[in-house]
Amino acid sequence: xxxxxxxxxxxxxxxxxxxxxxxxxxxxxxxxxxxxxxxxxxxxxxxxxxxxxxxxxxxxxxxxxxxxxxxxxxxxxxxxxxxxxxxxxxxxxxxxxxxxxxxxxxxxxxxxxxxxxxxxxxxxxxxxxxxxxxxxxxxxxxxxxxxxxxxxxxxxxxxxxxxxxxxxxxxxxxxxxxxxxxxxxxxxxxxxxxxxxxxxxxxxxxxxxxxxxxxxxxxxxxxxxxxxxxxxxxxxxxxxxxxxxxxxxxxxxxxxxxxxxxxxxxxxxxxxxxxxxxxxxxxxxxxxxxxxxxxxxxxxxxxxxxxxxxxxxxxxxxxxxxxxxxxxxxxxxxxxxxxxxxxxxxxxxxxxxxxxxxxxxxxxxxxxxxxxxxxxxxxxxxxxxxxxxxxxxxxxxxxxxxxxxxxxxxxxxxxxxxxxxxxxxxxxxxxxxxxxxxxxxxxxxxxxxxxxxxxxxxxxxxxxxxxxxxxxxxxxxxxxxxxxxxxxxxxxxxxxxxxxxxxxxxxxxxxxxxxxxxxxxxxxxxxxxxxxxxxxxxxxxxxxxxxxxxxxxxxxxxxxxxxxxxxxxxxxxxxxxxxxxxxxxxxxxxxxxxxxxxxxxxxxxxxxxxxxxxxxxxxxxxxxxxxxxxxxxxxxxxxxxxxxxxxxxxxxxxxxxxxxxxxxxxxxxxxxxxxxxxxxxxxxxxxxxxxxxxxxxxxxxxxxxxxxxxxxxxxxxxxxxxxxxxxxxxxxxxxxxxxxxxxxxxxxxxxxxxxxxxxxxxxxxxxxxxxxxxxxxxxxxxxxxxxxxxx
Amino acid sequence: xxxxxxxxxxxxxxxxxxxxxxxxxxxxxxxxxxxxxxxxxxxxxxxxxxxxxxxxxxxxxxxxxxxxxxxxxxxxxxxxxxxxxxxxxxxxxxxxxxxxxxxxxxxxxxxxxxxxxxxxxxxxxxxxxxxxxxxxxxxxxxxxxxxxxxxxxxxxxxxxxxxxxxxxxxxxx
Numbered sequence: 001x002x003x004x005x006x007x008x009x010x011x012x013x014x015x016x017x018x019x020x021x022x023x024x025x026x027x028x029x030x031x032x033x034x035x036x037x038x039x040x041x042x043x044x045x046x047x048x049x050x051x052x053x054x055x056x057x058x059x060x061x062x063x064x065x066x067x068x069x070x071x072x073x074x075x076x077x078x079x080x081x082x083x084x085x086x087x088x089x090x091x092x093x094x095x096x097x098x099x100x101x102x103x104x105x106x107x108x109x110x111x112x113x114x115x116x117x118x119x120x121x122x123x124x125x126x127x128x129x130x131x132x133x134x135x136x137x138x139x140x141x142x143x144x145x146x147x148x149x150x151x152x153x154x155x156x157x158x159x160x161x162x163x164x165x166x167x168x169x170x171x172x173x174x175x176x177x178x179x180x181x182x183x184x185x186x187x188x189x190x191x192x193x194x195x196x197x198x199x200x201x202x203x204x205x206x207x208x209x210x211x212x213x214x215x216x217x218x219x220x221x222x223x224x225x226x227x228x229x230x231x232x233x234x235x236x237x238x239x240x241x242x243x244x245x246x247x248x249x250x251x252x253x254x255x256x257x258x259x260x261x262x263x264x265x266x267x268x269x270x271x272x273x274x275x276x277x278x279x280x281x282x283x284x285x286x287x288x289x290x291x292x293x294x295x296x297x298x299x300x301x302x303x304x305x306x307x308x309x310x311x312x313x314x315x316x317x318x319x320x321x322x323x324x325x326x327x328x329x330x331x332x333x334x335x336x337x338x339x340x341x342x343x344x345x346x347x348x349x350x351x352x353x354x355x356x357x358x359x360x361x362x363x364x365x366x367x368x369x370x371x372x373x374x375x376x377x378x379x380x381x382x383x384x385x386x387x388x389x390x391x392x393x394x395x396x397x398x399x400x401x402x403x404x405x406x407x408x409x410x411x412x413x414x415x416x417x418x419x420x421x422x423x424x425x426x427x428x429x430x431x432x433x434x435x436x437x438x439x440x441x442x443x444x445x446x447x448x449x450x451x452x453x454x455x456x457x458x459x460x461x462x463x464x465x466x467x468x469x470x471x472x473x474x475x476x477x478x479x480x481x482x483x484x485x486x487x488x489x490x491x492x493x494x495x496x497x498x499x500x501x502x503x504x505x506x507x508x509x510x511x512x513x514x515x516x517x518x519x520x521x522x523x524x525x526x527x528x529x530x531x532x533x534x535x536x537x538x539x540x541x542x543x544x545x546x547x548x549x550x551x552x553x554x555x556x557x558x559x560x561x562x563x564x565x566x567x568x569x570x571x572x573x574x575x576x577x578x579x580x581x582x583x584x585x586x587x588x589x590x591x592x593x594x595x596x597x598x599x600x601x602x603x604x605x606x607x608x609x610x611x612x613x614x615x616x617x618x619x620x621x622x623x624x625x626x627x628x629x630x631x632x633x634x635x636x637x638x639x640x641x642x643x644x645x646x647x648x649x650x651x652x653x654x655x656x657x658x659x660x661x662x663x664x665x666x667x668x669x670x671x672x673x674x675x676x677x678x679x680x681x682x683x684x685x686x687x688x689x690x691x692x693x694x695x696x697x698x699x700x701x702x703x704x705x706x707x708x709x710x711x712x713x714x715x716x717x718x719x720x721x722x723x724x725x726x727x728x729x730x731x732x733x734x735x736x737x738x739x740x741x742x743x744x745x746x747x748x749x750x751x752x753x754x755x756x757x758x759x760x761x762x763x764x765x766x767x768x769x770x771x772x773x774x775x776x777x778x779x780x781x782x783x784x785x786x787x788x789x790x791x
Numbered sequence: 792x793x794x795x796x797x798x799x800x801x802x803x804x805x806x807x808x809x810x811x812x813x814x815x816x817x818x819x820x821x822x823x824x825x826x827x828x829x830x831x832x833x834x835x836x837x838x839x840x841x842x843x844x845x846x847x848x849x850x851x852x853x854x855x856x857x858x859x860x861x862x863x864x865x866x867x868x869x870x871x872x873x874x875x876x877x878x879x880x881x882x883x884x885x886x887x888x889x890x891x892x893x894x895x896x897x898x899x900x901x902x903x904x905x906x907x908x909x910x911x912x913x914x915x916x917x918x919x920x921x922x923x924x925x926x927x928x929x930x931x932x933x934x935x936x937x938x939x940x941x942x943x944x945x946x947x948x949x950x951x952x953x954x955x956x957x958x959x960x961x962x963x964x
Contacts, residue, residue, distance in 0.1 A: 017886045024894025025882045025901065027828015027868035034827035193931050195832040195840050196895045245830070245895030246931050278833040484893025484932050657889040661937055665892065668934030694837035694929060702922040702935050710936075 010564045011497040012722055016655045018489040019508055029243045032199040032215045037271040041070055043264055044117035045256060046107040046124050048099035051133035051353040051687030055098055058107060063120040068112035071267040073260060081153060082225045084253035086455045088320035090153035093229060093259035100150055100318035101353050102687045103283025108260035110272050135683040137315040137350035150318060150351040160316045160349040161327040163612060167403045168342030173307035177298025181378045184294055186753040187367035189679040191287035192360055193699050196245020197276040198284060200258045202265035211238045214258050217247040217481045218521030219511045225254045230262055241511035247483040249359040252523045253321060255284055282692035286358030287679055289326055290315040291367040297375045303383050303390045306341040314349040321358035323349050325615060329364025332616035334372055335402035336445040337413040337623050338394035343403045354681050361669060362732040373442035373737030387441050388421050405608025406617050412649030412715030413443060416625035419647035419711045424627045435783020436632055440741025443625045446730030447618035449526025451602040460599035462530040463517035466495060466538045468594035472581030474501055476508045479519030480531045485728050486658040487527045491535050493654050494721060498539035500563025501580055525726035529619055530600050532721035537598025549587040620717035622730040623649040626738035632746045634765055637758030639675055641706040641739055649713040651725030662727040663710035670735025672700045675755050748780030799860045802870030810857050817841045817852035820867060828868035828898045839928035842899035843867050849903045868898035871905060880945050881905060888941035892932030900928045904942045913953025916946045
């Protein structure tokens with residue numbers, strides 16, 4: 001992809017100031033809740049106190065009678081269902097006939113201020129007929145009658161999605177294996193926890209154009225769904241994503257508030273804002289699916305994986321969200337970095353009366369990765385093979401195909417393993433760590449976007465437009481959503497690399513559906529590869545035009561002109577140079593206005609020809625290895641993670657510290673899921689959230705978070721811009737099982753259920769102690785006597 | 792709703808603002824004074840995004856009634872750069888270290904960090920001191936690593952500058 005005549009890597013891989021960070025740090029960037037429009041009203045949503053109930057009637061009159069109340073909307077105003085996945089439109093902006101979880105939206109009211117809107121919500125009278133609620137996915141799946149069907153649009157009872165795929169003769173290979181490890185794993189629910197709550201503002205312009213500003217990571221999909229539900233032509237709607245305060249998958253589909261502010265603005269003729277409370281964010285959820293996973297893995301004596309058999313129940317909550325994809329991902333994304341001899345997965349997603357689950361960083365594949373990497377660790381112990389060596393022996397390699405027929409390009413997994421092994425002192429230190437201290441390793445892979453978009457079409461997956469102006473600057477227009485991951489800066493780095501401009505001379509305008517070309521959004525780690533390629537396409541076309549015009553005036557061949565350092569330079573006579581402004585002016589004189597578009601479409605030959613065979617196929621895969629060091633306090637059950645080493649193959653780091661930040665942030669998030677975080681509702685309290693606050697939902701603080709040593713590995717991929725692959729989600733996965741495996745190494749207990757809370761650690765220690773006393777197990781490893789006394 | 796007329800100093804400027812008695816300092820700063828740099832993340836004192844300084848001490852503005860700030864000096868992130876003539880060294884270091892990803896928690900963290908460095912008075916803070924001072928501020932993006940790097944970087948610079956100026960004083964004597 002990179003062309004030969006640019007000044008190589010004058011920007012790539014360096015440390016950059018982000019294009020938009022300083023305004024955020026000075027407090028002047030306008031996030032969605034920072035917008036204030038003349039005459040703006042404030043809206044609030046009345047939410048269901050029941051987990052499952054029919055709505056017999058709604059009396060709005062007492063609310064509408066309050067002074068300062070302007071308008072109210074209910075499910076009757078939004079009868080067209082929507083869903084981020086076009087095959088499963090199974091939710092309405094507000095409940096139409098019934099509510100399906102505590103927190104389901106019922107009425108939205110716009111008033112002069114928030115206090116008045118809240119008072120009006122209290123005044124509404126809703127007549128509910130409570131229905132039997134289901135909180136256990138298996139119990140929900142057992143029900144097939146209409147009465148017990150949770151989702152009003154479901155045609156298969158409470159089965160939201162079922163996938164069964166088999167590659168090779170799994171049962172025969174299991175029977176022929178030297179060792180079969182069986183394990184039951186439970187991944188509890190976790191949520192995104194972005195610090196910015198969801199917020200949306202709508203305005204109907206005098207021209208009749210509806211503008212919606214929203215804290216979304218998918219402005220294009222929001223645009224489509226608004227058009228559908230509001231029955232407006234898309235060109236009458238403009239969606240703008242202002243600076244965004246974190247997302248992690250939690251803002252990757254439309255939410256009730258966007259439809260409500262739009263409709264209320266249309267009804268009142270005034271701008272309307274709605275900001276979720278933190279409690280509402282927890283009920284909006286769309287977080288990581290709880291999964292119950294049953295694994296059987298067959299190995300040869302020397303540790304090769306002959307067969308993997310997985311059965312998974314996914315607890316989906318009340319709506320589909322991305323659940324169709326999640327169900328596939330729970331099996332499809334497991335087939336690297338290790339070669340499987342044979343593979344079968346059987347995954348069922350259930351509807352339950354809980355806030356819907358959806359995509360959280362590492363969508364669908366973090367849970368099975370947890371199970372798989374512990375299975376490998378158990379096999380390593382049983383076979384007496386070093387856990388890193390066992391993983392090396394199963395490495396799938398580069399330029400190959402997985403058992404489920406995905407084509408893998410570059411692969412830096414072995415280097416990732418080598419880097420964490422060396423940095424942690426694994427070889428020298430592991431055997432010497434006494435009882436209570438341990439090291440654990442795990443590996444993983446992730447997609448750099450998906451080859452097929454959410455709605456089927458043959459158009460490019462990404463488009464970028466770049467304009468150069470006479471002052472020597474560039475403006476980049478992109479529909480991509482910068483959600484803090486730095487995608488705007490990524491675009492600036494590529495433009496800078498190609499056109500020789502410093503980052504500060506480049507303006508990136510993004511995520512405005514009126515100004516920018518369509519982009520599908522910030523999900524599935526697609527932006528660097530896809531939007532980066534589109535940007536490279538546009539920028540390199542402009543570079544050629546500029547170089548040609550300079551070369552013409554210097555009477556030299558085009559490839560002698562390079563663009564770098566805000567100049568055009570003669571490669572063979574570096575004293576000859578002009579500044580970028582002069583070069584651009586010559587090019588504009590020759591070519592007319594300087595603008596180019598670039599687009600990127602995915603390769604369509606990297607998947608299997610079977611139903612579901614495209615889901616999980618990606619242009620390129622990233623690879624990660626985590627190595628965790630822990631200390632387990634056997635008296636309190638507290639696991640102290642001392643340090644995590646992470647090596648991540650991102651293909652090519654376009655901006656060094658930004659990539660490191662993604663690796664560190666991902667690993668931190670996995671650490672939190674491993675030890676602290678638990679998102680769930682309480683059946684004893686009729687399905688209310690167990691603790692919808694950032695105090696009860698325990699995200700790690702500065703003091704909780706271990707030292708994180710991020711190492712960048714670069715195995716450039718032919719499909720990535722300059723070889724780049726993803727870095728934003730892959731480095732979460734193996735963080736969790738690496739900690740689990742380190743706990744085993746420390747004290748000899750297997751924690752097959754997250755989070756690894758002190759009561760679970762103590763219970764597992766007591767069970768081990770019981771088995772040691774019964775003579776079933778010998779002591780785990782030597783160490784100071786006091787360390788094991790109370791175990 | 793009856794309003795009170797509140798007088799306080801905000802970022803060095805005397806202001807008078809009318810607000811209902813039950814409104815928090817956060818509401819008054821954000822929605823009355825348009826100082827949008829102070830963020831609301833949870834509105835119940837859990838996340839630290841709304842941290843401001845009152846008389847130099849970090850406080851959660853979402854748990855502080857606006858009347859509590861009457862007659863006192865409030866500093867928000869907008870005032871932080873102002874004090875330092877445009878860009879505070881912490882802001883510059885955060886920018887260099889990519890310590891802000893989404894940036895939503897950053898204003899609160901900057902105000903907690905500034906108070907720490909002031910308390911250190913030219914002594915370099917330890918990593919643990921930084922973590923303790925910032926433990927009330929949640930960040931969901933960074934894993935905290937780059938933030939710690941940035942604060943330690945400024946702490947080191949300030950310690951070097953303090954030592955140099957102490958040296959100059961000694962030399963002059």
